Amino acid sequence: MKTERLQAFSDGIFAILITILVLEFKLPSYPRGQLRQAVWQQGPLFFSYCLTYVYIGVLWLFHHDLFSQIKQTSARLNVMNLVGLFLVTLMNYSMTLMAASIQSGGPADMRFAFGTYDLLAFLISGSYLWFYRYLWHHHELLQSNCTLIKHNLRTISKYPTISMGLYALALLFNYFNVYLGLILLVIGIIFHGISYYRTARVQEQS
Amino acid sequence: MKTERLQAFSDGIFAILITILVLEFKLPSYPRGQLRQAVWQQGPLFFSYCLTYVYIGVLWLFHHDLFSQIKQTSARLNVMNLVGLFLVTLMNYSMTLMAASIQSGGPADMRFAFGTYDLLAFLISGSYLWFYRYLWHHHELLQSNCTLIKHNLRTISKYPTISMGLYALALLFNYFNVYLGLILLVIGIIFHGISYYRTARVQEQS
Amino acid sequence: MKTERLQAFSDGIFAILITILVLEFKLPSYPRGQLRQAVWQQGPLFFSYCLTYVYIGVLWLFHHDLFSQIKQTSARLNVMNLVGLFLVTLMNYSMTLMAASIQSGGPADMRFAFGTYDLLAFLISGSYLWFYRYLWHHHELLQSNCTLIKHNLRTISKYPTISMGLYALALLFNYFNVYLGLILLVIGIIFHGISYYRTARVQEQS
Amino acid sequence: MKTERLQAFSDGIFAILITILVLEFKLPSYPRGQLRQAVWQQGPLFFSYCLTYVYIGVLWLFHHDLFSQIKQTSARLNVMNLVGLFLVTLMNYSMTLMAASIQSGGPADMRFAFGTYDLLAFLISGSYLWFYRYLWHHHELLQSNCTLIKHNLRTISKYPTISMGLYALALLFNYFNVYLGLILLVIGIIFHGISYYRTARVQEQS
Numbered sequence: 001m002k003t004e005r006l007q008a009f010s011d012g013i014f015a016i017l018i019t020i021l022v023l024e025f026k027l028p029s030y031p032r033g034q035l036r037q038a039v040w041q042q043g044p045l046f047f048s049y050c051l052t053y054v055y056i057g058v059l060w061l062f063h064h065d066l067f068s069q070i071k072q073t074s075a076r077l078n079v080m081n082l083v084g085l086f087l088v089t090l091m092n093y094s095m096t097l098m099a100a101s102i103q104s105g106g107p108a109d110m111r112f113a114f115g116t117y118d119l120l121a122f123l124i125s126g127s128y129l130w131f132y133r134y135l136w137h138h139h140e141l142l143q144s145n146c147t148l149i150k151h152n153l154r155t156i157s158k159y160p161t162i163s164m165g166l167y168a169l170a171l172l173f174n175y176f177n178v179y180l181g182l183i184l185l186v187i188g189i190i191f192h193g194i195s196y197y198r199t200a201r202v203q204e205q206s
Numbered sequence: 207m208k209t210e211r212l213q214a215f216s217d218g219i220f221a222i223l224i225t226i227l228v229l230e231f232k233l234p235s236y237p238r239g240q241l242r243q244a245v246w247q248q249g250p251l252f253f254s255y256c257l258t259y260v261y262i263g264v265l266w267l268f269h270h271d272l273f274s275q276i277k278q279t280s281a282r283l284n285v286m287n288l289v290g291l292f293l294v295t296l297m298n299y300s301m302t303l304m305a306a307s308i309q310s311g312g313p314a315d316m317r318f319a320f321g322t323y324d325l326l327a328f329l330i331s332g333s334y335l336w337f338y339r340y341l342w343h344h345h346e347l348l349q350s351n352c353t354l355i356k357h358n359l360r361t362i363s364k365y366p367t368i369s370m371g372l373y374a375l376a377l378l379f380n381y382f383n384v385y386l387g388l389i390l391l392v393i394g395i396i397f398h399g400i401s402y403y404r405t406a407r408v409q410e411q412s
Numbered sequence: 413m414k415t416e417r418l419q420a421f422s423d424g425i426f427a428i429l430i431t432i433l434v435l436e437f438k439l440p441s442y443p444r445g446q447l448r449q450a451v452w453q454q455g456p457l458f459f460s461y462c463l464t465y466v467y468i469g470v471l472w473l474f475h476h477d478l479f480s481q482i483k484q485t486s487a488r489l490n491v492m493n494l495v496g497l498f499l500v501t502l503m504n505y506s507m508t509l510m511a512a513s514i515q516s517g518g519p520a521d522m523r524f525a526f527g528t529y530d531l532l533a534f535l536i537s538g539s540y541l542w543f544y545r546y547l548w549h550h551h552e553l554l555q556s557n558c559t560l561i562k563h564n565l566r567t568i569s570k571y572p573t574i575s576m577g578l579y580a581l582a583l584l585f586n587y588f589n590v591y592l593g594l595i596l597l598v599i600g601i602i603f604h605g606i607s608y609y610r611t612a613r614v615q616e617q618s
Numbered sequence: 619m620k621t622e623r624l625q626a627f628s629d630g631i632f633a634i635l636i637t638i639l640v641l642e643f644k645l646p647s648y649p650r651g652q653l654r655q656a657v658w659q660q661g662p663l664f665f666s667y668c669l670t671y672v673y674i675g676v677l678w679l680f681h682h683d684l685f686s687q688i689k690q691t692s693a694r695l696n697v698m699n700l701v702g703l704f705l706v707t708l709m710n711y712s713m714t715l716m717a718a719s720i721q722s723g724g725p726a727d728m729r730f731a732f733g734t735y736d737l738l739a740f741l742i743s744g745s746y747l748w749f750y751r752y753l754w755h756h757h758e759l760l761q762s763n764c765t766l767i768k769h770n771l772r773t774i775s776k777y778p779t780i781s782m783g784l785y786a787l788a789l790l791f792n793y794f795n796v797y798l799g800l801i802l803l804v805i806g807i808i809f810h811g812i813s814y815y816r817t818a819r820v821q822e823q824s
Contacts, residue, residue: 005270005274006270009266009270011623011626012217012218012221012222012225012630013221014627015631015634016221016225016630019634019635019638019707020225020226020634022708023641025710025711027715032722032727033727035715035722035726035727036727039715050704053707054700060627061696061700074406075402075403075406075407075410078406079403089227090228092228092229093233096231097233097245100233100241105238106238106241108242109238109241112241112245193697197697200692200693200696211419211423211480212476214420215426215427215476218427219431222427222431222432223431226432229435280612281608281613281616285605285609288466288469288473291430292462292469295431295433296434299439302437302439310444310447312445314447314448315444318448417629417682418682420626421632421678424630424633424634424637425633428634428637429640435641486818487818490818491811491815494675494679498668498675501636501671504640505640509657518650520653520654521651521652521654524654524657525653528657
């Protein structure tokens with residue numbers, strides 16, 4: 001099976017997911033003349049939208065770079081890919097949870113919502129680690145000129161492993177202080193973006 | 207007519223369908239501090255979402271493998287494909303019926319919702335059987351190296367036929383005991399996944 | 413400018429449109445045990461969904477066949493294509509109008525909703541006629557082996573012209589009897605499907 | 619990294635965005651027999667839908683032409699593209715703000731909504747300017763036969779610069795008279811369309 005359609009299908013899912021996030025931005029009913037205030041109160045939703053947009057965007061970039069190194073897919077990889085994408089689709093729900101909990105401001109709600117987000121991000125990073133390990137054991141699926149995974153499984157595994165650590169820490173700290181947990185989550189996502197950037201730059205220069 | 211655009215269009219519909227399922231996950235209004243409970247109560251929706259995601263994912267994989275064996279499409283096959291996709295689009299509605307009926311817990315509602323799901327799954331398997339038979343009579347549309355459908359119509363027809371049997375049984379048992387019907391439906395979908403996996407492995411080894 | 417990306421963009425819009433129609437299928441709130449009745453009452457929506465699915469599906473097939481004959485696009489054709497797609501996106505709204513008016517059952521509402529649908533279908537057929545005429549005057553944009561438009565503008569223009577006539581009649585009869593208007597609209601859409609089928613068969617045999 | 623998947627991903631986002639705009643067209647509940655009146659009252663939404671459809675359509679055409687001149691993408695360009703697309707996704711929200719504010723008719727609401735639209739359009743034009751400047755400094759990413767950006771950065775930068783000026787003026791005038799601000803915004807979008815048309819014609823003739 002060729003990878004073009006698998007890539008197109010995955011790209012489609014990423015493109016749809018990142019775009020329908022904005023459908024959650026529903027304007028609440030507001031008294032005439034109070035539109036500005038109604039919009040300002042959607043601040044938490046905007047924050048949560050930006051964070052999730054960046055996160056899914058970076059996940060797509062990683063997915064893109066990973067699958068551009070694959071020559072051929074297997075039934076196993078197809079199923080793994082569907083599992084990975086399943087976790088990513090849940091980000092939409094997780095984003096609305098985060099926004100709702102910040103808006104209502106209940107600490108128990110925020111703890112639950114942030115924890116769900118952390119857990120999901122932890123599992124998604126885990127799914128990338130799973131991809132890398134599988135591909136390392138199946139060199140025959142990779143492009144012949146792809147040196148990244150073949151020789152440097154340890155290097156490429158480093159980023160998702162650190163991410164998983166950060167998200168696990170966020171999940172833990174979340175139980176002591178929700179804001180500390182949130183900061184760690186944001187750091188995890190920023191770290192994600194920076195690791196993509198660095199990996200891609202290394203590949204460009206080689 | 208070439209198959210690339212037909213594949214792209216079908217892939218697009220599958221990708222959109224599997225992604226918009228998550229839009230049904232609407233957070234209900236909840237009293238402050240009760241977010242966790244509100245989310246737990248969406249358990250039936252989550253179950254129904256997982257089941258439908260797996261089901262549509264497997265349908266896409268089958269569709270993908272089927273159409274990668276087609277060299278050229280005909281007007282007839284285009285129309286058949288649109289009919290098949292029509293049935294798949296209805297899964298979104300069927301998923302919300304299932305979730306709503308489990309949530310309200312009325313046995314009559316569950317019978318109706320599960321029955322609708324069974325019937326739709328039965329018809330979708332039927333549409334694949336219809337594709338296989340049509341292609342078997344139109345060798346000229348197939349890739350020259352495609353041996354699967356040409357020589358083994360009986361083998362490839364076995365899976366949708368068994369699926370149809372399982373879904374018909376689910377529809378029947380549903381009238382005696384809704385949970386038994388649901389178990390049969392889940393078995394049908396798992397069987398679907400396993401048959402894809404086995405078919406694909408056979409193709410990879412050949 | 414090459415046509416691949418234009419086709420992909422148009423296919424994407426058709427695929428999204430035909431898929432999001434199903435999002436209008438929102439389950440109304442219903443008393444426990446009355447799910448079946450609640451679903452039956454969505455009959456008009458189901459009818460209107462089927463009709464619109466078939467209609468957009470056939471429009472896509474025509475669009476697909478038309479653009480597969482184009483070698484190169486021009487700025488003018490790009491703009492024309494966006495105008496044509498704009499009309500098609502409005503079908504989603506028109507479908508909900510039709511369903512709502514049948515459900516409420518008010519004759520004035522049905523007249524307005526069916527009339528809107530007729531008018532939109534009339535304009536869409538008009539946009540295809542506009543495409544054909546433009547391409548006929550710009551042979552340089554067509555594939556060299558494309559004989560359909562080059563030599564048979566009259567033949568290929570026949571179908572949208574008849575469609576426009578049928579939709580105009582539907583719009584007219586609608587003011588005397590809404591059901592007669594609806595029947596003419598359904599005939600128009602069935603005629604659309606048959607004309608695609610016949611045109612495509614002719615092309616396949618040549 | 620090749621540009622095909624980046625283009626497909628971007629095209630996907632544009633196609634989804636321009637299509638889901640229509641999902642905001644929700645039919646309000648209306649008394650039986652008053653469907654026509656209910657639809658007429660959605661005039662502001664229709665106006666705002668048309669304007670935004672045209673705007674996103676033209677943005678896609680510009681994006682399309684820009685990326686068809688790129689041979690290879692860089693990590694930096696990928697990130698820039700995601701930022702640009704982020705701004706475009708917000709148009710959906712901005713469109714609903716505009717429609718809601720015209721419908722409620724409060725001048726303060728309209729000022730806020732139009733101002734948000736102006737600001738977003740200003741930033742989007744800015745993002746195109748940012749693309750052009752980046753590409754001008756990275757000739758190695760461009761197709762070898764691409765003369766437009768290489769030699770004429772000033773020419774190609776002219777259009778987004780004028781657009782930014784028009785949107786800035788709209789933002790300013792908006793504080794004195796909201797209708798004047800709206801007219802300037804509409805002029806800005808029409809100017810956008812005309813500049814695409816002129817640029818594309820020049821390219822076709824060369």
